[in-house]
Structures are given as C-alpha cells and as structure tokens.
Amino acid sequence: MFETLTNTLDSFFSKIRGRPRLTEKNIQDGLKEVRLALLEADVHYRVVKDFIQRVAEKACGEEVIRGVNPAQQIVKIVHDEVEAIMGPVDTTIEMRQDGPTVLMVCGLQGSGKTTTCVKLALYLRKTYSCSPILAATDVRRPAAVDQLEILGKEIDIPVVSDRNADAIMIAMKARFEAADKGLGPVILDTAGRLHIDEEMMEELRELKARVKPDQIYLVADAMTGQDAVASAQEFNRSLEFDGVILTKLDGDARGGAALSIKAVTGKPIKFVGLGEKIDKFEPFYPDRMADRIVGMGDVRSLVEKAQEAIEEEDARLLEEKLRRATFDLEDFRKQLHMIRKMGSLQELLGHLPFLGSRLDQIDFDEHELNRVEAIVNGMTQQERTNPDIIGASRRQRIAVGSGCDPVMVNQLLKQFKQMRKVMRKVSKGDVAALMESMPPGLDDIAGPPPRGVRRKRKTRKSKRKRK
Template sequence: MFENLSERLEGVFQKLRGKGKLTKEDVERGLREVRLALLEADVHYRVVKNFVERVRERALGAEVLESLTPAQQLIKIVHEELIRTLGETPVPLDLGGPRPVPILLVGLQGSGKTTTAAKLALFLRKKGHQPYLVPADVYRPAAIDQLQTLAEKVGVPCFPTEPTQKPVEIARAALAEAKARGRDVVLIDTAGRLHVDEEMMAEAAAIKEAVSPREVLLVADAMTGQDAVNMAKSFQDRVGITGVILTKVEGDARGGAALSIREVTGVPIKFLGTGEKLEALEVFHPDRLASRILGMGDVLTLIEKAQEAFDLKKAQELQEKLRRREFTLEDLREQIRQMRRLGSVKEVFEMLPGIGKKLKDMPFDERELVRMEAIINSMTRQERLNPKIINASRKRRIARGSGTTVQDVNRLLKSYEEMRKLLRKARGPRGLERLALRLLRAF
C-alpha cells in the first residue's frame, strides 16, 4: 500500500545521508519533499501540516543539527512522529462487560464488511472466544446467504436471519439466542449503502441503541483514500464509532486513509484487512506500520504470521535435516505449502529489512509456487528424496503429469540445488537476504 510513499521518503533521506552535516536549508528542503510525498499519498492536508510542523520543531534543534549522524537522527524523528500520527500503541477490542458482548460492524456497501465480520469471528475463535455471527443486512441480495456460508468456513454459528425481519429485531433476537447458546461475542453485520445517507445512519443508530454494543467498528476501504477519512468522520459524528478496520490494504492504495483517520477522527484503527483469505486480518500496530513505510521491514508481524502458519515440530525436523545436509524436495514442498499459508510472497519478503527495496524491478509470478508444488507432486517419492536419479525420460513424465514443460522441471531442480546450498550457509540478516532474493529469482 505504501510503496510509492516509501520510495519518495527513501529518496529524500538518501540525499541527506550524503551530507556530513545538515544546515537549516537542508532540513527545510527535505521537509518540503516529505510534505509533497505525504500529500501525493492522499494524506489529509491538516494531518500533513501538523506532522511536518512537529518534525520541523524537533529537526531544527540540537537533536539533529548538532548530531554526529544528522540524517539518521532525522529519520528517527520522522519514524517517531509517524508512530504518533498513527496512534502510538495498538488498541485492543473492548470485550468487557456481561456476556455475550455485542460488536456492531458498520460501513458502506463494497467495503468488505461481511467478509470482515467472518475474518473477525475467525480471529476471535483462535483467541479462545465463542463468537456468534449475525446477518442484519436484509437489503443487499444474498448478503444473508454470504455470511452464513462464511460462518461455516470459519467454524462459527450464524443466526438464521429471515429477509422479512427488521434489523433491530434481528439484533435483539440474535443477542438472546447467543446468550442461550453460551456464546460470548456477537458480531452484527449491518447494512451498507453506496454512499453515506440518513437512512443508513438512522438504522445503525437504532441497532446501537437496541443492543448497546461494546464496540462499533467502521469497516473502511483503504483504496478510497480521503473518502474513507470523510466517511469515518461522518460515522463518528452521527453514530459514534469506537474503532476502524481498514480493508484492502494489500492493494494499490496510496495509504492516506491509514495515516489520516486517527488524527482526523480521534478513533483508533484496530485491524487491517490484508488479503482475500479469511485469515488475512492483522492487529494494527502503529510502530510496525511506520517501520514498513520507512523501508525498515516488519519482522515482528512476519514472526507472528509464521507462528500461525508453520508447524513447530516440522520446523525443528527441517532444522535437524539442514544440519545433516538432508534437505530434500519433499522438504521443499512442505516449505512451499507453509509459505503459501503466509500469504503473498512479495508481501512476506517486504517485511524483511533491506529486501523490500530490491523487489521493485524483480518481476515474479505468485502462481509459480503452485507450479513448483505440482511438479514435485508429479515425482515419485524416490525422486523427491534423491533428485539425482531424475533423467531426461523422468523429466518428460514429470512435466506431463504436472501440466508443465521440461524447462520448468529443469528450472525447479536448478533452483532447488541452489537453495539447498544457500540454506546451509544462511546465517544472520545477510544470509537470509541472499536466500530470499534467490528464492524470488526462482520465479
């Protein structure tokens, strides 16, 4: 989401790094470019003004001008002020009070509200809660069926809403049903519109009054930029919201919504929707997002993703195999499967410091992971354990079985050999960087 902004800021800081000492003119020139970069990223003008003023006040003092490493100090200040703009610390869901705890999801049609309700249910279930999903959108065709289908996928019960029911009646009945079934969190998916209107606001306010939710979460599409900020302000003023879930942040949005919402509305961003998969919902960490924007990576989020996606026992077995130099194609297949569970390969590697910048001009096809797995699946177990026996006729058979070409099989085998060598040598950040870049080139 912040690719263009990150590049612009990196360009600004690169110019400053070449100077041994910064003058006031250098700082002012750099701040002008930072200001333009933020405005181009669709950040609210008032947020840009406040941000730049705070950075200027600190940058023109002894903290930077008299520092031995002025450029690094300026980057540190920008990083800290970005965190401040984004909200400083994560704000968890308020799940206190009597059970079940109602949570209301509001927002415009097309923002991904229904899918987000299911994502949040899965997130809570993994945390040990017993969520209950409630379709309260009786206007959009198939909205009820959509949430019921998603509820089955995430393993959460769903209230059997009838299209003839009134949304307020649905909310009240669902709350009583959830209590009878021993559920502890009720997620109510309300109706949206194509734009902010009085009818939608009135209905959301009526449901809020009927069930007294602990949280009213606005689901906003990050792709809409300033419109998302304006919509958040409207909902805050007319309904009252306690948090925001930004969706579609994996797309080509310029990032202005994420950088503006907290300061404009005073309401925290609580989650980020990072993809289409139902697992693609992240707790919003201002410090981690600030690090991503400045190209510093986000290793903590990557570790959390890996802890969920990777099997610890299998990881320990792989480590032991690497120590004995026994990394096979079966091991590579398992790593491919676990990597696919992490999400987009590019997104994963962008979280590694120093690697994201090198991806810009490196074209690769995410579907290659699927092809690589198909090729390995077409091999016999003996071939997977001992690739040296794969001769020309075996390659032709493997290619036919996987719907690929002999050239694809050769490329996989070559990449496997190179990865096997690098895995034995990968030590520390540089080793990890070489391995990551080599894996991308395999595509």
C-alpha cells in the first residue's frame, strides 16, 4: 500500500534537497507529481486539492528557520499534513458504570462486520480486561448467526442469538444478559446490504433509537477505495457514526480510503483490520501511518530502542554535563557503549529519516568505531576525565595499547577538543556555533555523520554534474 506515493514523495524530497534555494516554482513543480501520485492512490480529488494547496501555502510562506534547511522543513510540512488529514483520533472506549456499554457495528455486505465484531471483542478483552458479549442482530442472512456463533466459540466469547426474534429484541436480550451476568461491552453485529438503501438505513436508525448504543462504528472495506468513502458519507448522513473500522488493509488496496475518510466524513478511522485472522486488528495511529507514507523511517522504534538502552539517570546526568559543558571522554565512552547496546551502527542509522534509503551512499566503517573505542578504552580514568594531560608519552602508550598509530590518538583528541569547544559556546547560548561546526552538503538533513561513518567521496564526474 502507498508504495507509489511513498516513492514519489521520496523523489520529490530528493529533488528539492539538491536545490540551493527553494522557489515557489520548484515547489509547485514537485507538488504536481505528488498530486498525481495521490490521485493514483485513489485519494478523493477534493482531499488532494486541499492537501496540495495547504502544503504549497505553508512551504512557500514558511520562513526559513536558521539551521534547518528548506527541504527538511517541507518534509515536516508534508508529514504533518498527511497526519492531519487522518487524525486526530481517540481510540479509547469509555466504559459505562451504570450498565453494559453497547457498541453497534454496521456497514455494507461483505465489508467484514462479523469478523470485525469478533476481533473487536478479543481486542477489548485484552486491552480493558473486560468480558465482551456478542449479539447476533443480523437476522437477514440465515447463515450469519451460525458464523458469529462459530467465531465466538473459537475465542470463548458468548453469543446471544434468537432465530425467531428481530434485531432490536436480540440486542435488548443481549444487554439484559450482560447486565445480569456482569458482562460487557455488548457488540451488535448488524445486517448489511449490497448497496445503501433506505430500508437498511431505517432499520439501523430504529436499532439506534431503541437500543441507544454508546458508540457506532462503520466497517469499511479498504479494497473498495472511493466506494468505501462514498458509502461512509451516506452512512454518516443518515446514521451519524462515531468512527470507522477500515478492514482489509492487508490487501493490495491503494490506500485512498485511509487518506480520504476523515476529510470527507469528519469521522476518524479508529481501528484497522489487517487480515482474516482474529488477531489481525489494531487501533489506528495517524502518526505512524504518516511516518510510513512519508518514508520517515521508523523513528518511533529508534526512540523506543534508545530509551531501553539509556538508563534514565544516565540520560539526566549526560544532559546536565552537556549543559555545563563538562562532558569528557569518560562520558564519550559510555555513549559509545550505549550505541553498541542499541545494535550495529548500520541498523541504528537505518531507522533515521532519509538515511534509510540512502545508506548505500555512506561507507560504514564499524572498524573505525571499534578503533575509537579501543583508543578511549586504552586511556586511564584520569586521562579520560582530563584529556589535556595526555602528552607525547601517554599518547604513545595509548597507541601501543590500542594497536594503532599515535597520529590517530592525536586526531581523536583534537576532534574531541573541538567538539567540547563548540559545546561550551552552545551552552553559553551561541547556537550558531553548532551550525557552523557541521559539515555542509546534501546529507546535512541527517546532521553530521557520527565517527565511524564516512561520506563517500564524490567522483569528479558527479561533481561536474552537480555544477
């Protein structure tokens, strides 16, 4: 899903990154391609129009922030806009205190209602430690009741049914049983039709009026693209639902429905179905979806990984030291150690926005990182805390101990001192010093490369091309 869109955005970002200055014209040109890709992904034309307009306005109107290049700013704008057209969304379900909570699930025939009811029951049982109960209120299709009963049995969730009663009576019966046995929420699996018709809407409206569900969810099939959006609009007009559950996102849907539903109906996607299996169901996160579409890499998981590795106290101390500019080689050694705990450098950088697809442009030299670590390890604690005491003889000793040339020890010390100098300036409020210390160039989007990572030299040919 979204592959073409992601690729188009990626090539748009690459193009504008190569430009020394961004003009309204080159932003507009790039956005033309993005517009096509959105339409191709089956996004509603009105959503596309508004989206492009907002991005263009913001991108052209945005003041260039010092130290952030325009390309970075545009990526951020696109990402935020993609997120904004799908969110915000609150997936929590308020559980009633005065009786069972009732959730009504409706949608067109075959959209996945029955499967979704069972998935939702399982999800709620896990997340809220409650005891959901299903109500077979689809009395239209004889086999529907059997289907729900079989699925409910599989995961041990009770199903209330009555082959001689109507939907309202069954829903009432389920609520009564839930109240009696202390179960809930009650999930109503309603009947669908091939197309929206007034009879179906009337039935659903009546069910809503009599049973008064706490939440109504519309199940929409992502594979049907804009049809799903159009029917969602109709449902909302006559029934007013609270949120959408978008199913079959695992298929080869182009994703247009996901990007259009909120903008067209005003109601967010709350959950998504990602497969036929009962556990293929999860809350919808617009920010994560935007990360995926805009190709920002899995920043979230990087942060989580880093959080695991860095003890909170360590992080606090480090921050304090950075602030007071008393960061020494001992801290540097700890940092190297943390990087190691987080995985290999390549794996780590793979999580970073933009670098993901450009890893092949960078030479990874885990070797050099090992060498740096060996040099720092070869120092005494006193030398690490106060590198200024390292003279020629100490340098020689460290070089021999770490199996490298004294020149390398010198180089590392020089770079470290330079870095500390910059940090001192920054801590005194001179942020420009940090910017000036960064190497210029295309990759500045990801900041200066860490030690151990070298940029590949540009060949004469590619230099000439860039000119």
